[in-house]
Amino acid sequence: MKVPKRLQPLIDDGLIDAVESQLMSGKEAQVYVVISHGERRCAKVFKEAKQCSFKQAVQYQEGRRERNSRRARAMAKKTRYGQKEQEQAWLNAEVDALYRLAAADVRVPQPYGFIDGVLLMEMISDAEGLTAPRLDDVILSPEQAREYYAKILRDVVKMLCAGLVHGDLSEFNVLLATDGPVIIDLPQAVDAAGNNSAEWMFERDVDNMRRYFGRFAPELLGTDYGKEIWALYESGELHPESRLTGCFEHDIGTVDVEELMSVIEDVREEEAYRQGTRNRGDEPGVEEAAEEWRESQRER
Ligand SMILES: Nc1ncnc2c1ncn2[C@@H]1O[C@H](COP(=O)(O)OP(=O)(O)O)[C@@H](O)[C@H]1O
Ligand SMILES: [Mg+2]
Numbered sequence: 001m002k003v004p005k006r007l008q009p010l011i012d013d014g015l016i017d018a019v020e021s022q023l024m025s026g027k028e029a030q031v032y033v034v035i036s037h038g039e040r041r042c043a044k045v046f047k048e049a050k051q052c053s054f055k056q057a058v059q060y061q062e063g064r065r066e067r068n069s070r071r072a073r074a075m076a077k078k079t080r081y082g083q084k085e086q087e088q089a090w091l092n093a094e095v096d097a098l099y100r101l102a103a104a105d106v107r108v109p110q111p112y113g114f115i116d117g118v119l120l121m122e123m124i125s126d127a128e129g130l131t132a133p134r135l136d137d138v139i140l141s142p143e144q145a146r147e148y149y150a151k152i153l154r155d156v157v158k159m160l161c162a163g164l165v166h167g168d169l170s171e172f173n174v175l176l177a178t179d180g181p182v183i184i185d186l187p188q189a190v191d192a193a194g195n196n197s198a199e200w201m202f203e204r205d206v207d208n209m210r211r212y213f214g215r216f217a218p219e220l221l222g223t224d225y226g227k228e229i230w231a232l233y234e235s236g237e238l239h240p241e242s243r244l245t246g247c248f249e250h251d252i253g254t255v256d257v258e259e260l261m262s263v264i265e266d267v268r269e270e271e272a273y274r275q276g277t278r279n280r281g282d283e284p285g286v287e288e289a290a291e292e293w294r295e296s297q298r299e300r
Pocket of ligand 2: 172173
C-alpha cells in the first residue's frame, strides 16, 4: 500500500522496508502491518501526536527508563518546556508500559522502539501467520475459557507486581495468539501505587475478564479474583506466583443455571450498550464510570 505520511520518516531511516496493510483503526491510534528487519511487525501511529509541535527524539532501548531531573523539574513547574514534556510523557505511556511489562514477563507485544511518535512492536499472529483475532472475535470451549482466564489472571498479577494497572482491559484489548492471550493497548495504563483510581480500575479490569470468560464457562462468573489480588497487593504480599483461590467461589454443584443465564444476558446487553456509546464517542467520564461500577458491585 501507499506509505502513510507518518510512516515515511521510518522508511527514510531504514527502520521500515514496506507497509503492507492497515488494521482496524481505533479511537486513539492507527495500526499498520509493516515489514521491518525482514519480518512482519506492527506500527502504531498515535493520532494525538499530529497536534504536538515537538518532534520525538528519544529512541527507546531495551529496559531504558527515561527519567532526568531537568524534565521532572520542568514538569513540576509547568513551564512551556514542561507542558511539552507532559504531552510527550502521555505519548510515551504505552511504550513505557510495554517495556516494563515485557521485562516483568507479562505476555505483551515485544516493543522494538518508539520513533517520531510511532510505536514499532511485534505483530501478534495466529496459526496461519495472520494478525491474531481479538478475544471478542472468537468462540471458546469451556476448557479454553478456563485456561485463558487463568493465564490472564497470572499476567494481571505480574503486571500489578510491576506496579501497573491496565485500565482498559477487555475482550477488545486482548489478542488470541497461538501461545494464548496477549494483552495490548496500554496508553492509559496507570501507576498502581500513585493513582487514586487504580483500585477500582484494577477490579473493573479483572471483572471484565471474569464476565467475558464466564460467557463460555459460566462457573467463572462466581469467582472474585479482583478483590483478592488487590488485598494481597495492598498488604505487600502479592508475588507473581501468589496462590489465588478466587474466594467467594461458589460450589459449582449449586449454581442456579437460570439465574446464571440471566446474568450472562445482562452482560451481553451491557456490552452491546458499551460498544454503542463507544462508537458514538460519548463514553461516560471516569467518575461516572467509577460510580456505575461501584453501583454494579453493590448489586452483586
Ligand atoms: N501487536 C499487534 N499485533 C497484532 N494486531 C495488533 C497489534 N496491536 C494492535 N493490533 C490490532 O489493532 C487494533 C487496534 O490496536 P489498539 O492497540 O487496541 O489501539 P486502539 O484500540 O486505541 O485503536 C487491535 O484491536 C488489534 O486488532
Ligand atoms: Mg484497543
